[in-house]
C-alpha cells in the first residue's frame with residue numbers, strides 16, 4: 001500500500017495505481033482528453049495535469065502513485081496550465097464541440113494563437129483503439145514535429161482496416177460541430193440558449209426545485225464561479 | 240528481394256532490430272523501397288504502419304530514392320543569416336532540381352536541414368556526411384565538379 005495526499009486528503013492505494021485513478025477514487029474530477037479506460041495511457045494532451053509537492057506539473061494519467069506524494073489537482077498553477085492547454089488545443093481544432101465545452105468550463109473565452117484547422121490534436125486515441133482493441137494496426141503517426149499526422153501506410157486505403165469505425169468513435173475532435181444557428185467560431189459564442197425546461201412560473205412557488213429561480217436554470221446571468229475556478233480553490237485551500 | 244532477405248538474416252527477424260535492418264536497406268538502395276518495407280513487415284511480423292512510422296520519423300530514412308551523393312545545406316538560424324539560402328539557390332541552378340529531389344542521373348540528391356550543431360562554421364554544407372564549413376557558391380561548384388569527375392554520370396547504372 002502506498003500512502004499519498006491528494007489536496008491534503010490522505011489515501012492509501014495499491015502500488016501501480018496512477019494518479020488519475022487515485023484522484024477519481026476520491027471523486028475529484030479532472031479533465032482528460034487522450035485517456036480512455038480501455039486503452040493504454042499515453043500522456044499526449046496533458047490536460048490531466050496535477051501539481052506535485054515539489055512544484056512539478058505532471059500528467060496524472062501516466063504518473064504512478066508514490067509514497068508520501070503531495071498532489072494538488074486544482075491549484076492556481078494547474079488551472080492556469082489547463083487553460084493554456086485548452087487555448088492551444090482550440091487553436092488547432094477550432095469548432096470542436098468537445099474542446100469548446102472544455103473551454104467554457106474553464107473560462108477560456110478567447111484564443112490568442114493563430115488558428116489553423118488541423119482537425120486532429122494528435123492524441124493518439126484512434127491509433128491505440130485500432131491497435132489495442134481492434135487488433136488491426138491500420139493507422140499510426142507518421143512524420144514528426146509540425147508535420148506529424150495520422151494516416152495509413154503510404155496514405156493508401158488500408159487492407160488491414162476492419163472498417164469498424166472505432167477510430168471515428170473514439171476521436172475527441174472529429175464530430176459534428178455544435179448545431180447552433182450562427183456560423184462556427186473558435187470559442188463558443190453562446191448563440192443558442194435553449195429555453196429552460198421549467199414548468200411555467202407562477203409567482204414564486206410553482207417550481208418543483210424549490211423557490212423559483214433558485215436552481216439558476218431559468219435565470220441567465222453572469223457565470224457563477226464553479227468549483228474549478230481559482231476563487232473556489234483558493235477558498236477551499238484556506239479552509 | 241534477395242538483398243532484403245540477407246539483411247534480415249544478418250540481424251535476426253526480431254522487432255528490436257528493425258531500425259538496424261532499415262538502416263542497412265537505406266544504405267544499400269539509398270532509400271527504402273516499398274517492397275522492402277512490405278517484406279520486413281511480413282518477415283519480422285511487425286505491423287506495416289509501425290515500420291512506416293519509423294521510416295517517416297527519422298531523417299536518415301527516405302521513402303524516395305536518394306542520389307549517390309547526398310548534399311545537405313544547413314538552414315539553421317546561423318547558417319540562414321550567413322547566406323544558406325543563397326547556397327540553396329546556387330545548388331538549384333547547378334543541379335537543376337529543387338530541394339528534396341534527386342538529379343535525373345541519380346548522382347545527387349539535395350536536402351536542407353536545420354542546424355547541424357556547428358554554427359561557428361556557418362554556412363555549412365554536408366556532402367555524404369562530410370562537413371564543408373564556411374561554404375561559398377564558388378567552392379560549392381568546385382566540390383560538385385570534383386564529385387562529378389570522380390564518377391561521371393555515364394557510369395552510373397542502377
Ligand code: SF4
Nearest residue numbers: 130161162164165167
Ligand atoms: S475503422 Fe479501421 S482504422 Fe479505424 S479503428 Fe477500425 S480497423 Fe482501425
Ligand code: SF4
Nearest residue numbers: 120121123124126171
Ligand atoms: S484523429 Fe482524433 S483520435 Fe486520432 S489522434 Fe487525431 S484527435 Fe486523436
Ligand code: FES
Nearest residue numbers: 043045046048061
Ligand atoms: S489525459 Fe492525461 S495527458 Fe491526456
Ligand code: FES
Nearest residue numbers: 313315318355357
Ligand atoms: S545553423 Fe547551421 S550549423 Fe547551426
